[in-house]
Amino acid sequence: xxAGLFTHPVNIDSGSGLLLMLPLLAAVAIVYKAIRVKDIRxxxxxxxxxxxYMVLGLVALGVGLxxxxxxxx
Amino acid sequence: xxxxxxxxxxxxxxxxxxxWIVPGAGHFYIGRRIRAVVIFVTIGATFWTGVAIGGVMTxxxxxxxxxxAAEMVTGVHGLVGWQRSRxxxxxxxxxxxxxxxxxxxxxxxxxxxxxxxxxxxxxxxVAPADTIARAxxxxxxxxxxxxxxxxxxxSAMGLWGEGKRRAAAAEPGGGS
Numbered sequence: 001x002x003a004g005l006f007t008h009p010v011n012i013d014s015g016s017g018l019l020l021m022l023p024l025l026a027a028v029a030i031v032y033k034a035i036r037v038k039d040i041r042x043x044x045x046x047x048x049x050x051x052x053y054m055v056l057g058l059v060a061l062g063v064g065l066x067x068x069x070x071x072x073x
Numbered sequence: 074x075x076x077x078x079x080x081x082x083x084x085x086x087x088x089x090x091x092x093w094i095v096p097g098a099g100h101f102y103i104g105r106r107i108r109a110v111v112i113f114v115t116i117g118a119t120f121w122t123g124v125a126i127g128g129v130m131t132x133x134x135x136x137x138x139x140x141x142a143a144e145m146v147t148g149v150h151g152l153v154g155w156q157r158s159r160x161x162x163x164x165x166x167x168x169x170x171x172x173x174x175x176x177x178x179x180x181x182x183x184x185x186x187x188x189x190x191x192x193x194x195x196x197x198x199v200a201p202a203d204t205i206a207r208a209x210x211x212x213x214x215x216x217x218x219x220x221x222x223x224x225x226x227x228s229a230m231g232l233w234g235e236g237k238r239r240a241a242a243a244e245p246g247g248g249s
Contacts, residue, residue: 006121006125007128009197009199009206011202012126012202017201021205023122024208024212027116027119028212028216031112034108034111034115035100035219035220040107
């Protein structure tokens with residue numbers, strides 16, 4: 001599998017696809033805070049806080065959309 | 074004139090170009106070195122994680138032009154990815170033809186794509202890997218777009234270095 005990286009696509013089942021979004025969220029949080037944070041020493045803490053907000057927000061959005069599609073007449 | 078008010082001049086066009094061609098280089102140019110390293114590592118890792126997931130055809134100008142446009146904003150990363158996928162595509166086109174049965178009424182473009190995918194075989198990118206791979210590489214480009222704007226605006230405003238240095242320079246007599 002390692003030899004095929006960067007040449008062949010990786011087989012991904014639909015369940016692990018959602019988990020793969022977490023590193024992407026981390027990258028977004030890191031780069032956004034890297035350009036916005038006033039004191040660079042506070043970067044790790046601010047990235048962690050932003051990530052928590054993002055994950056909670058996405059979970060809330062997912063739950064909300066599920067409720068709509070489940071119970072909307 | 075106090076040496077603390079003599080900050081290096083920077084050109085916003087150069088800052089923007091550097092920020093595009095190598096993610097983080099624009100911030101390095103304007104004196105924000107730690108942020109430059111963080112940006113360089115994060116955007117590079119995000120882009121190449123996408124290519125690792127999706128394989129060599131992740132950067133695909135022919136069939137995914139919008140994702141391709143986003144990937145090109147990563148500068149050298151996108152250009153290298155494009156070069157690799159072009160080399161793979163050209164190699165396939167030089168090989169013998171493979172006859173593929175396409176349904177009646179299939180558009181020529183879709184028929185061509187089906188033929189290319191048949192040649193690619195296990196290198197062809199299908200769901201869900203294609204979405205995730207291009208999300209990684211495309212989002213890396215969009216993040217770099219944000220960094221390009223940031224570096225250009227900071228340079229245009231004449232700001233240089235980290236925040237604490239600017240505050241020290243503003244104090245009467247300058248900082249230590």
